[in-house]
Amino acid sequence: MQTVSDFAGVLQVAIPSPLPQIFDYLLPANSVMAQIVPGMRVRVPFGRSQKIGVIVALANDSQFERARLKPVFELLDDTALVSAEIQSLAQWASRYYHYPLGEVLAATLPTLLRKGEAAHVSGEKVWALNAAGMAVEPNSLMRAPRQLGLLQLLQKADKPLNASALELQFENWRGIMRSLVDKGWIETQEQTTLLVPTTETDTPPPLNDAQQSACDAIGSALGGFQSLLLDGVTGSGKTEVYFSAVEKVLQKGQQALILVPEIGLTPQLLRRFQARFSVPIALLHSGLNDKARKNSWLQAKAGDAPIVIGTRSAVFTPMRNLGIILIDEEHDLSFKQQDGFRYHARDVAIRRAQQAGIPIVLGSATPSLESLHNARQGRFQHLTLPERAGNAIPPTIRLLDVCQQKLTEGFSSMMLQAIQHHLDKGQQVLLFLNRRGYAPTLICHDCGWLANCQRCDAHMILHKSRHLLRCHHCDSQRRIDSQCPDCGSVDLRPLGQGTERAAEALSERFPNNEIIRIDRDSTRRKGALQALLKQVEDGRGQILLGTQMLAKGHHLPNVTLVGILDADQGLFGLDFRSSERMGQLIIQVAGRAGRGDSRGEVLIQTHHPEHPLLNGIITHDYGRFASDLLLERSQAMLPPFRHIALLRAEASSREMPNEFLSAARDMGFQLANPAELLGPIPAGMEKRAGRYRAQLLIQADDRARLHNFLRQWLPQLGQLPLAKKVRWSIDVDAMELS
Numbered sequence: 001m002q003t004v005s006d007f008a009g010v011l012q013v014a015i016p017s018p019l020p021q022i023f024d025y026l027l028p029a030n031s032v033m034a035q036i037v038p039g040m041r042v043r044v045p046f047g048r049s050q051k052i053g054v055i056v057a058l059a060n061d062s063q064f065e066r067a068r069l070k071p072v073f074e075l076l077d078d079t080a081l082v083s084a085e086i087q088s089l090a091q092w093a094s095r096y097y098h099y100p101l102g103e104v105l106a107a108t109l110p111t112l113l114r115k116g117e118a119a120h121v122s123g124e125k126v127w128a129l130n131a132a133g134m135a136v137e138p139n140s141l142m143r144a145p146r147q148l149g150l151l152q153l154l155q156k157a158d159k160p161l162n163a164s165a166l167e168l169q170f171e172n173w174r175g176i177m178r179s180l181v182d183k184g185w186i187e188t189q190e191q192t193t194l195l196v197p198t199t200e201t202d203t204p205p206p207l208n209d210a211q212q213s214a215c216d217a218i219g220s221a222l223g224g225f226q227s228l229l230l231d232g233v234t235g236s237g238k239t240e241v242y243f244s245a246v247e248k249v250l251q252k253g254q255q256a257l258i259l260v261p262e263i264g265l266t267p268q269l270l271r272r273f274q275a276r277f278s279v280p281i282a283l284l285h286s287g288l289n290d291k292a293r294k295n296s297w298l299q300a301k302a303g304d305a306p307i308v309i310g311t312r313s314a315v316f317t318p319m320r321n322l323g324i325i326l327i328d329e330e331h332d333l334s335f336k337q338q339d340g341f342r343y344h345a346r347d348v349a350i351r352r353a354q355q356a357g358i359p360i361v362l363g364s365a366t367p368s369l370e371s372l373h374n375a376r377q378g379r380f381q382h383l384t385l386p387e388r389a390g391n392a393i394p395p396t397i398r399l400l401d402v403c404q405q406k407l408t409e410g411f412s413s414m415m416l417q418a419i420q421h422h423l424d425k426g427q428q429v430l431l432f433l434n435r436r437g438y439a440p441t442l443i444c445h446d447c448g449w450l451a452n453c454q455r456c457d458a459h460m461i462l463h464k465s466r467h468l469l470r471c472h473h474c475d476s477q478r479r480i481d482s483q484c485p486d487c488g489s490v491d492l493r494p495l496g497q498g499t500e501r502a503a504e505a506l507s508e509r510f511p512n513n514e515i516i517r518i519d520r521d522s523t524r525r526k527g528a529l530q531a532l533l534k535q536v537e538d539g540r541g542q543i544l545l546g547t548q549m550l551a552k553g554h555h556l557p558n559v560t561l562v563g564i565l566d567a568d569q570g571l572f573g574l575d576f577r578s579s580e581r582m583g584q585l586i587i588q589v590a591g592r593a594g595r596g597d598s599r600g601e602v603l604i605q606t607h608h609p610e611h612p613l614l615n616g617i618i619t620h621d622y623g624r625f626a627s628d629l630l631l632e633r634s635q636a637m638l639p640p641f642r643h644i645a646l647l648r649a650e651a652s653s654r655e656m657p658n659e660f661l662s663a664a665r666d667m668g669f670q671l672a673n674p675a676e677l678l679g680p681i682p683a684g685m686e687k688r689a690g691r692y693r694a695q696l697l698i699q700a701d702d703r704a705r706l707h708n709f710l711r712q713w714l715p716q717l718g719q720l721p722l723a724k725k726v727r728w729s730i731d732v733d734a735m736e737l738s
Contacts, residue, residue: 010062011036011072013053015046016106016114020715023053024062026071039080039087042072043116052116054082054105056091081119082108083301083318089352090316096351097732098710099341107341108316110294121295121302123190126160127177133185150176151185160189163289167525194280194296194305202275204240205390211237214383215244221359221381222248222323227350229330229375230363232385233394233622234591238363239269240389242326243276245361250279250306254323258309259345261332268533269328270309277307284310284317312337312345315352322356325349330362330371331584336735344733346371365591365622366584369633372626373640395562395593395600397618401609409505410497415563416509418603423513423542427560427598430544431502432589434569436519437472438464438501439494444484446491451481455690462494463521464501474689502565503545516541518549548585550592562593564604571611574684575738576638579613583625586617639733643703645710646734647696648683651726657694658682660722665696667720668713675700675709684738691727697737 011025025044027036040055050073062069082090086108094101106114113119133151141148150170154161166173180186207215214230218241221228232238246256260269262285273281282296282305300308303320310317312335315325327335327346335345346362353360362371362380375382388394402412410433419429441459442451451460453471460469462480470477483490494501503517516532523529529549535541536556544550544559570582586604593600606614616625634641647664649657661680668677676699683693700706714730717723 009036010059010069011042011055012057012059013042013044013072014056014100014102014105015044015051015053016100016102017046017051018100018103020100022056022101024059024064024069026066026069028071028073028075036075037080039077039082039084041076041081041113041116043074043076044072045070052076052106052114053102054087056087056101056105076116077119081113085352085356086316086318088355089348092351092355093341093343093348096707097341097343098707098714098730099343103341107313110297111290112294113297117294119298121298122291124162124292124295126162126189126191127154127166127181127186128157128160128189129154129185130187133180136185146176147179151180154186160191162191194282194299202272204243204276205237207237207240207244208387208389210385210387211241211389214241214385217381217383218245218324218359218361219248222252223357224359225354225357226359227353227374227380228359228361228383229367229371229380230361230383230385231367231372231375231623232363232365233388234365234588235388236365236385237389238328238365238385239272241385242328242361242363243272245324245326246277246307249323250277252323254321255300255303255305255319256307256324256326257314257317257319257322257349258307258326258328259314259335259349260309260311260328261334262311273307273309279306281305281307281309282317284308284314286311315345315349322358324358325353325360327360327362329364331364331366331368333581333735338736339729342729342731342734344735347733366587367626369580369626369630370640373630393599395590395602397590397602397604399609399614399618400603400605401607402605403607403609408509410502410565411505411509412605415565415603415605418561418601419510419543419563422561422601423510425560428536428539428542428544428556428558429561429563430546430550430556430559430589430592431506431563431565432546432548432550433497433499433502433565434547434585435496435498435566436500436521436547437461437470437498438504439498440496441494442469442481442492443495444487444489444491445493446489447484447487449484449486450495455687457685457687461498464494464504473685497565499545499547506543506545510543513542514540515543515545518544518546520547520549522546523549548589550589556592559592560598560600562590562600562602564589564602567604567606567614568608571608571613573738575736576633576636577735577737580626580629583613583617583622583629586614587622590617637699637701642699642701643706644700644734645698645706646731646737647698647728648693648731649680649695649726649728650688650691650693652691654686654692656722656726657692660720660726660728661694661696663720663722664713664717667716668698668709671709671712673705673709675706695737 012022013025015023038055038057042053042055044051044053090104090108094104138148150173153170218228230238230241249256282300284296297317299305301318308317327349330346337343350360374380400412400414405412422429439462442462451469453460455476456471456473458471458473461472463470467480468477469480481492499517499519503515506515516535518532536544570578590602593602649660651657658680665677668674679696680694683695686692
């Protein structure tokens with residue numbers, strides 16, 4: 001038996017810290033030498049604290065004297081927790097995004113494993129009535145209505161309920177549950193956190209020729225690396241193509257990874273997967289508690305979950321036998337991490353598929369210009385679904401010119417008449433306004449004072465129902481001013497319109513119709529979004545009003561009118577991607593109309609009916625719209641025709657970020673073969689959360705040239721005098737420049 005005393009090796013450990021290097025350690029004193037492999041976690045001393053790191057390599061010696069090396073405190077795993085595949089992917093991501101490997105590896109782990117918890121699956125606690133509870137007479141609890149309500153909820157349930165289900169249906173239930181448990185009426189159990197198949201079955205509909213062609217192409221790609229762009233109009237049946245691909249992979253005994261933009265926005269997709277496939281499904285998203293997320297991650301790693309559905313970070317989930325990766329709504333900005341480790345899940349997924357030798361399918365009705373460009377260059381196989389599935393036909397789209405028109409709380413008379421017309425036919429209406437709150441700000445009618453955020457270059461948003469002014473950028477809030485702080489006037493009025501104000505106006509105009517508002521404010525509680533969408537599906541809400549949360553993945557067959565109340569806010573953005581995003585958003589929202597048997601109608605209110613973007617959209621030709629934008633990008637030498645990174649800096653004073661970035665620029669000019677450096681300039685919102693922000697744009701015609709420059713340049717930035725006085729970061733392939 002070999003002990004550490006005769007073991008001359010060194011453990012090279014990646015530790016989550018801003019420092020880019022790997023750290024050398026020894027095994028714990030007097031420990032038995034076991035089989036040590038990269039991918040194991042260790043608890044190590046780090047400065048005055050302890051850290052959880054990951055072993056990335058074993059070495060025979062160190063650049064430091066052995067006497068200076070510290071032993072690790074504890075080996076946390078018996079085998080590699082981070083698989084060789086994920087280690088390789090993390091190392092690539094660390095190099096590509098120029099981010100410390102220790103931080104990248106930490107990002108691949110669920111929170112509890114990151115903190116050092118044992119890598120064991122533990123069941124989820126659930127509650128169910130026992131025989132004594134089922135026999136309780138309701139009259140015996142007439143003096144305890146809360147206990148009676150919870151008892152009746154459990155009686156109606158067809159299965160034990162977990163905490164998430166209880167929170168959705170019964171407020172402040174835990175104390176009541178303890179009382180029922182103490183009375184001997186409830187038993188607690190532990191069950192798997194994996195989603196199990198539902199009792200309802202989803203019969204596959206017949207595929208049209210385009211769907212069948214796409215399914216055949218994906219089936220032919222199985223067993224090797226291939227990127228396929230599934231470009232299908234809204235309602236074209238992309239999900240059925242996904243199902244076909246997953247079915248073929250499961251038949252081979254392999255696993256499928258499905259990435260979605262936001263798990264809370266796709267409850268229908270989850271239900272359809274449960275109904276179609278008789279296998280356990282693992283979910284991985286931020287809405288899960290830490291324990292459930294750890295369990296799902298471990299079960300996916302063990303191969304117990306043939307299907308894994310998750311949001312951005314799920315791209316790093318270890319899977320024993322991965323056969324395909326699917327990305328739904330691949331164009332969605334939420335696939336890009338915007339702080340810390342700034343990776344793009346779509347691009348990481350493509351790299352993972354390449355390393356694993358498997359196909360990846362990118363699906364969207366409005367593909368990103370990057371993906372369309374790759375398809376046209378032959379890097380991606382381009383699959384198209386040009387028609388809606390079944391009997392559904394595209395909606396008619398009309399622009400409503402509201403110039404010089406009287407608007408009633410943001411509604412033109414033409415829009416109100418159309419709403420009434422569809423309601424009279426017993427159909428549902430979806431109204432889109434991408435601005436939550438009651439109004440964008442508060443204004444003094446006498447002197448023009450505006451309620452601005454003291455910490456940001458932004459207005460405070462009026463939330464009337466909560467009697468608050470709130471900043472949606474730094475989340476600071478205060479009570480609504482009773483009088484103008486500049487002139488003392490009490491004539492303060494809401495300026496503009498948000499979803500809360502629109503819902504109030506609709507309630508007055510259509511008092512006999514139920515209005516369901518869906519935005520970040522109305523869906524704060526866990527499960528609230530699913531509950532509201534269930535009401536819509538059941539036909540309870542005749543008018544559905546909301547923000548871009550409504551644009552993604554919802555199949556609402558009784559919605560025949562979609563009204564876009566303000567299409568102008570995205571037409572003149574500072575970011576060169578503004579037109580692309582606005583076009584995608586409008587097309588996605590419009591795609592909610594007429595998905596059933598009745599033809600849909602889309603009305604777009606605008607003050608700029610002549611705008612080429614809007615006129616391109618109403619022809620239903622996203623391909624032509626995207627081609628025009630690609631031509632503009634090519635002429636302006638912007639992505640995807642050039643490769644960019646953004647160096648950001650922020651500090652408590654306005655001068656320091658600019659001084660740091662100017663010094664960084666000058667240092668870059670001194671390097672051999674420098675990239676093109678533009679700036680520095682203030683960020684689109686210069687002041688945010690009390691800090692001033694500026695940025696420096698780095699451009700290169702060739703991706704390799706960009707990264708070669710960054711590899712030389714970034715390590716030197718830490719030596720600049722202001723490097724420790726500002727907070728700075730690099731964003732490779734930046735998606736937001738404003």
